[in-house]
Amino acid sequence: MTRTPPTAASAAALPSLDRLLRLPALSALIDGHGHSRVARLLRAHLQALRERISTAQLSAEQLQQAIDGPALVAALDARLAADACLDLQPVFNLTGTVLHTNLGRALLPEAALRAVTRVMTAPVDLEFDLSRGRRGDRDARVQALVCELTGAEAATVVNNNAAAVLLLLNSLANRREVVVSRGELVEIGGAFRIPDVIRSAGARLREVGTTNRTHPADFADAIGTRTALLMEVHASNYAITGFTAKVDTAAMAAIAHEHGLPLVVDLGSGSLCDLAAFGLPREPTVQEALAAGADLVSFSGDKLLGGPQAGVIAGRADLIARINRNPLKRALRMDKMGLAALEAVLALYREPELLAQRLPTLRTLSRTQGDVSAQAQRLLQPVRTGLPVDYTVECAVMHSQIGSGAQPQAQLASAGLHITTARRGGLDSLAKRLRQLPQPVLGRIADDALWLDLRCLEADDEARFVDQWSTLRA
Numbered sequence: 001m002t003r004t005p006p007t008a009a010s011a012a013a014l015p016s017l018d019r020l021l022r023l024p025a026l027s028a029l030i031d032g033h034g035h036s037r038v039a040r041l042l043r044a045h046l047q048a049l050r051e052r053i054s055t056a057q058l059s060a061e062q063l064q065q066a067i068d069g070p071a072l073v074a075a076l077d078a079r080l081a082a083d084a085c086l087d088l089q090p091v092f093n094l095t096g097t098v099l100h101t102n103l104g105r106a107l108l109p110e111a112a113l114r115a116v117t118r119v120m121t122a123p124v125d126l127e128f129d130l131s132r133g134r135r136g137d138r139d140a141r142v143q144a145l146v147c148e149l150t151g152a153e154a155a156t157v158v159n160n161n162a163a164a165v166l167l168l169l170n171s172l173a174n175r176r177e178v179v180v181s182r183g184e185l186v187e188i189g190g191a192f193r194i195p196d197v198i199r200s201a202g203a204r205l206r207e208v209g210t211t212n213r214t215h216p217a218d219f220a221d222a223i224g225t226r227t228a229l230l231m232e233v234h235a236s237n238y239a240i241t242g243f244t245a246k247v248d249t250a251a252m253a254a255i256a257h258e259h260g261l262p263l264v265v266d267l268g269s270g271s272l273c274d275l276a277a278f279g280l281p282r283e284p285t286v287q288e289a290l291a292a293g294a295d296l297v298s299f300s301g302d303k304l305l306g307g308p309q310a311g312v313i314a315g316r317a318d319l320i321a322r323i324n325r326n327p328l329k330r331a332l333r334m335d336k337m338g339l340a341a342l343e344a345v346l347a348l349y350r351e352p353e354l355l356a357q358r359l360p361t362l363r364t365l366s367r368t369q370g371d372v373s374a375q376a377q378r379l380l381q382p383v384r385t386g387l388p389v390d391y392t393v394e395c396a397v398m399h400s401q402i403g404s405g406a407q408p409q410a411q412l413a414s415a416g417l418h419i420t421t422a423r424r425g426g427l428d429s430l431a432k433r434l435r436q437l438p439q440p441v442l443g444r445i446a447d448d449a450l451w452l453d454l455r456c457l458e459a460d461d462e463a464r465f466v467d468q469w470s471t472l473r474a
Contacts (some may be wrong), residue, residue, distance in 0.1 A: 006059035011050055011218035013063055017043055025069030029076055041079045042196070056258045068087075091440045092465060094416065096453035098364050103442070105302040105309070107360040108341055112307065115344040118167070119336045126336045142312075142339060145346040149272055150286045152314035156324055157342065158332040161300040165266050165312030167332055168298060169201035171260065171323040173228035177206045181214040183240055184233035194233055194266075199316055203228065213245040216255060223259050230256040232265045232294070234284065253293025254367075262295035262319060270299035270312070272349050278356055278366040281402075281410040284312060295319060306361030307345035308338045363414065364456055365402060373397075373415035375454050379466065383417055386469025391421045391430065412455065419450040430472075437468045 020026065020042055021035070030038050049066055052058040058066075064069055099105045108116075118124075122466060129136035137143075139157050146155035158164050161166045164243065169178060178198055198205045206227070208218040219230060230252055247255075250264060256263040271283040283304060289297045296319055301310030311332075313323060323329065334342070348358050356362050376395040384393045396418035399411040421427060427450050434441040443452040457465060 005063060008056055009053045009058040009060045009063035011053050013060065014046060014049060014053075015067055016356055017046060018068065020046075020072065021071070023069050025073050028071060029080075033080065038076065041076050042072070045075050045079070065384050066258070086222045089440070091442055092461070093456045094399060094441060094452040094454060096400045096414065096416075096442045096444060096451065096455070097403035098400060098412075099361065100216055101403070103352040105403075106306045107364075108308060109306070109345065109358050109360055110236060110347065111348060111358065112344040115340040116337045119340040124340075126339075131374050133195070138333070138336075138339065141343050142346065145343060145349075146312060146314050149346065149349050150292055150297075152286075154317040154320035155312060155314040155340070156320050157310040157334055158311045158313075158329070159334050159338070160302075160309050161266070161268060161270075161298055161311040162188070162197060162299040163332040164313050165197050167323060167326060167328050168264060168296060168313055169198060169203045170328055171326040172264075172319065173198075173201065174201040175202055176204065176228035177224070177226045178203045178229060178231050179206045179208055179219055179222045179227060180209045180231045180233060181209045181218070183209060183211050183214055183244075183246070184235055184399050186235055186290060188268075199403060212240050214247055215245060216247050216251055219252060219255050220259075221246060223255075223261070224426075227259070229262045229264050232263065234266060234268045249289055249294055251293035253295075253437075256295075262316070263293060265289045265297045267297050267299040269303045269381075270301060270305035272305060272346075273355065275304070275365075280364060280365055280412075290315060300344050301345070304361065305345065306359045308341040310334055310338055310342050318384055360458075364389055367414075367455055369397070369415055371412040372454050375457065375459070375462070376417055379417065379454070379462065382466040383469055386472045387419070387430075388472070391426065393417050393419045393421055396451070398451060398453045400453055414453050414455045416451060416453040416455075419452070420448065433472060437462065437471070439468065441465070441468070 010075075017039065021030070021039060022380050026038060026042075049058065049063065054064070066075070093100055093103050119126075125136070127136050128134075139155070143155040146152060158167055172421045180198075185194050185205075189368050195205050204226070206222050208214060208222045208460065223230075232249060232252055251264070253263045267284065267286060267289055269283060271285050272287070273284065274282070277281045285296050286299055294315065296313055296315035298311060298313045299305070301307040301312060313320065345359070348355060373395065379394065380395055387393060394417070396416060398414045398416045400414040401412065402410060419427070419430065421430070423429075427445050427448070431443065431445060431450060432442070441452070443450050445451075
């Protein structure tokens with residue numbers, strides 16, 4: 001018996017948008033999401049059906065089913081669910097890089113979250129002086145804390161450290177020369193380079209010394225009538241070793257001040273405490289740079305400082321005043337949420353003995369290898385049970401890095417889970433499936449294994465982490 005082929009659907013059989021919107025089955029959707037949104041989603045659905053008709057992928061019977069009330073509701077519900085999935089989503093950072101630029105760097109402490117919520121849900125005195133009843137300075141609270149913690153005369157804040165350097169140079173060195181050691185012309189993330197920032201600020205770069213060796217005379221000899229300032233850039237994301245020489249901050253300050261010039265230090269990482277006290281590699285602090293004679297220091301809020309994305313400039317009051325008069329300051333300023341978070345984080349530094357408990361960045365960085373190793377032992381069996389049978393998982397010693405350009409050679413003794421398989425392409429396949437979990441898990445593939453460094457996995461997140469593994473065995 002010959003089977004009759006299905007009749008192809010015709011575009012003429014598609015009902016109008018208006019007719020479908022009047023279907024009783026859609027009334028609940030319209031009540032819940034509004035006429036305009038349902039109409040927009042329905043229009044997109046009809047266009048998809050039209051395209052399938054034009055390529056003969058839809059029969060008349062299938063079309064009739066697709067435009068039936070319950071089917072339409074199901075299709076529109078699916079589109080609404082897809083729209084509800086926000087692009088930014090939490091992930092488990094098991095890469096071994098603590099301050100991971102691609103994953104948002106520092107996590108905010110509870111105090112900062114409360115501060116942000118407070119300023120988001122009510123009018124606040126952002127630029128209003130309550131004591132005098134008139135307009136105030138939005139940076140005032142942060143400035144007071146920065147000065148208290150660093151000994152600076154004044155401070156100002158913008159939305160990141162690259163913006164801080166740009167604003168600083170445009171304010172103090174526009175159309176003039178900035179003297180920098182050739183060994184400090186760094187490239188930061190995303191191919192942003194110090195020479196490019198200097199040029200974009202309207203200043204002219206004057207390189208001195210060589211890649212590996214720069215001497216005091218190199219700076220002194222470069223100073224001329226067009227020189228605006230000397231600049232020291234903390235080479236945070238790389239290290240030069242071997243036959244090297246560098247002019248320290250105090251010596252550079254002496255040279256600059258002898259010629260009536262300011263010394264600017266781009267410290268980048270933003271450390272406000274001695275990390276060695278927490279068992280971490282030592283990092284130069286803002287306080288030390290200012291004490292050594294730097295006139296201005298710029299640094300990040302979301303690196304070692306452990307706060308929100310921000311760029312802080314601290315130092316001489318007269319120079320900060322010039323910077324604040326620059327029209328670019330308004331273009332680069334922080335919003336109320338960032339300022340509230342930064343203020344809350346800076347306030348934690350008033351009690352340094354409690355920082356490791358309260359500041360997630362410092363808590364994560366200072367975890368001992370024994371603590372992380374014990375966590376790996378707890379998670380070994382749940383992860384092993386969730387993996388397909390041809391995968392092997394073991395606890396392993398690992399080495400984390402600070403990240404975001406801080407201490408590029410430093411390694412933090414850590415631990416985690418080491419996963420291997422003989423399945424061809426199995427590691428890439430598993431890594432992809434981990435990225436597709438409700439809360440994606442990000443590790444790193446190296447040396448024929450998938451490494452999951454547990455340093456950044458908080459104890460409170462372990463249960464949620466384990467619950468996801470049951471979906472992997474297949």
